[in-house]
Amino acid sequence: MPKIEIDNKPVEVPAGTNLIEAARLLNIEIPHYCYHPGLAVVGSCRMCQVECEHNGRKSIVVGCNTMAADGMKITTSSVAIRDIQRGVLEFYLQHHPLDCPICDDAGECDLQNYYMRYGLHESRVDLDEKRHKHKVHDVGPTVVLDSERCVLCSRCVRFCREIAGVDELGIFGQGGNAELMNVPGKRLENPYAGNVVDLCPVGALTDKDFRFKRRVWYLKRTPSICTGCSRGCNIYVDWETERSYKNPQRRIQRLKPRYNRAVNEWWICDRGRYGYRTTDGADRLTAPHTKLESNGGPLAVSSVIERAAGKIKATLDKHGAKAIAVLASAHSSNEDLFLLKRLFVDYLKVQCVDVNLGKEQKGEEDGILMKSDLSPNRRGALEMGVQPWGGSGLPGDEIVAGALDGDFEVLIVINHDLTANLAPKQLGKLEQHCGYVLYLGTHVSAMNELAHDVIPIAVWAEREASYTNFQGRVQRTWRPFDPLGLAVSEWEVWRDLAARLGLELKCDSPPEVFDSIGESIASFKGLTWEGLGAGGKMLTGVSESPYRKVQSPRPLAAY
């Protein structure tokens, strides 16, 4: 482990650490544009130059391509270095449009930030000398390029080649005419295209979905995880609830990847990135409804729960637990599934509980991030025992078949649209044969017509919850905003239902439920809500398996 000194502060870093990363450990920022820890090192921006004294030699080196070596003394902010940084910024700003007030990246642009920190020079260039390049170039379905603002850091080019494995962008032309463009005949349409916008240090690549919709300083940022598939990529939810101008009914403004080495490194797929739109979709279920009463007044969730408790009680008394079936969901959180299992399986002895339905939609899978299982918590359901081979009885398809045969008096369905899987004739049979169908869902579906009672439940962004991804990593979400309308969290429904059945589930918040999971489920032993932290924790006894080897910064040929 080389020991070095940066700005007179000693630090010991792992071998192979470059100076930018070493300085980061000391909270010293070495400014840079082209360097990104997840991509090959090209050293082209020349912004990260520092003074390096080593073995009696003093030299100016680039921080990205200089590995820490024992005894190095680094100076990051001497007069000479400040001059270099100012000089590089002056080169960049020579032809860069001076349009921070209208640039969509204002507020998170490194050119703007570094100019304020290291530049602050007076322009020596006449405005009429500025070179002009392509202004609004449509590089792909989701991204727009403004070549004039591009600093040619080549991060996007490297990302496409090294991470997405495609040749869609390139830098063409020599010298001052060099310009970022689509590779001829190609569009930026790989499933990870949105990442180039995150990587772009300036406002050259912007996201069509977010462009000109909000100023970043109005956004609030909450860490979370993507629930789009069973990987559970770490993300930030950038949201805004106070201004509706131009964006009515859109609380989430954008999703951004959050670094987690073991899960998604720095990236997310576009399927997850743009999957947030359903959160505030017009088809959200926001109020309970029923087919069993028609007094015309507003219906409360509590009264639906009350009626469900009554139906369950009557069924238990008359037919026993075998007449009750629950089709749970792998979209539910660990807490939801834990309480569901405790209430129905442990207390009420219902054997027909499962999360799997044969004809469930499968997504595209690649060797990078995307998984074919589009539910975020199938592994969690397995760990909780909410599946037939966990000892709870029938598989999901047989529960449905049983319901059609009239085996159940009470059928509880959570976020499954049975109507998508059944023929109209079968649906009639279900209605006829099943005494009481309770549906808990996030969005309007044909289940609303089929079920006797419907309870709206909160989506991932409206609740604190934990999910277990396919690797066995337990991760949590934070709650940016409240559920829409009268929607409630699923676990609250089970808690209230239990209370009305005279049972107590002893839990008043997701952390409390999670801590009980830690006490009662072997694979969660030792895990606590607090202990999950930002990056989550592996299940007990499950070994860590990063999705791919993290690239070490290495000098590579330029592009």
Add this chain to the structure above:
Amino acid sequence: MTGNGNIRLLSRNFGKSGQAGIETAEQRGAYAMLKKAVRMKPEEVTALVKESGLRGHGGAGFSAGMKWGFIPKDTFPRYVCVNADESEPGTCKDRLILEYDPHLLLEGALICAWAVQAERIYIYIRGEYFYPTRIMHKAIEDARAKGFIGDNILGSGWSCTVHLGTGAGQYICGEETGLIESLEGKKGWPRLKPPFYPAAVGVWGKPTIVNNVETLAFVPRILEIGADKFAALGTPKNGGTALLSLSGNVKRPGVYELPMGVPLKTLIYDCGGGITADRKLKAVIPGGSSSHILTAEECENLRLDFESVAAAGSMLGSAAVMVIDETVSIPRLMVWMTRFYAHESCGQCTPCREGTGWLLRLATRIADGKGRRRDIDDLYEVANNIDGKTICALGAAVAWPTKSYIKKFRHEFEALVKE
């Protein structure tokens, strides 16, 4: 285009037609030194080249033998890469070797490949050299047919192939790592260093010796006359002769072969016939357009070897001597020079990409008489901001001359600017 005196190691055939064919070449003794080399141990050949004091004639002037010695001991395969991307303004010597003595180059490259035990030679010729490319193609075919290239060369048990690659005509493809990138089919952008130098990580990531055409062409001659005799031709630190490209305001511009350390005046007045129209000498650019300019006074007793030119404040580089007489406007010269570099900057790193164009704009403004006094200082400062801050040496190649033009001829710039 001719040599001078009796020393003609490389220029024996320059200007003579019909000498490039393999039969003629063999009659003159081509490939005899290859036969000699493969009977020696590879390390003996390297040692011989080191002793000869042969230095790279591509620009940097690094000891050729020492470079060959940098090949990692246990890494195979290894390659030799011939840098025939001659594109520095003023430099035009490699072309003559390619055109008039292709087998001399091939023999030198093969001896080098034997010395470093390389299995493949890449010859990278600049795209604009159509004619030399055709000649080299033919030479390679002929040498292959004669068994000098291919399997079990001259019964040595060693096999080596030769591949010809042409560039698309970019200045920076003459820089060794830019050349390798281009050879590998990528855009000709120089590679970042340290830590990788081609001797350790070169073409396709394998150890590669990149040598200039002239450097390799000297190798058979070193074996022919012996390292001592070769070394004795030049100065103690600069073995042999050099092909000097003489251009500018001289009566007889051309390529002249002279011993290293020859006085500049010999080249200009004896070989070049003196200054055009017998005008007064104003300055000399001694090592291609990227070197510092030297005033007539500084050139008075200048000798042309790497150390002497460096001591005078410039560099010998590719030994392309450009003569400037009293009628030439230095600010106008700067416009031509910066226009070239602004056009040829590869666009990879910021100071060079953005700075070269800025230099051109400032220089043009001054030369056109539209400049402001501040522009001269700006010009100097912008050059300073480029110098030493770039990935490859192209930044310095424009910054050095710019700074030296201003330092030494500031009065000419001042005379052109408005207050």
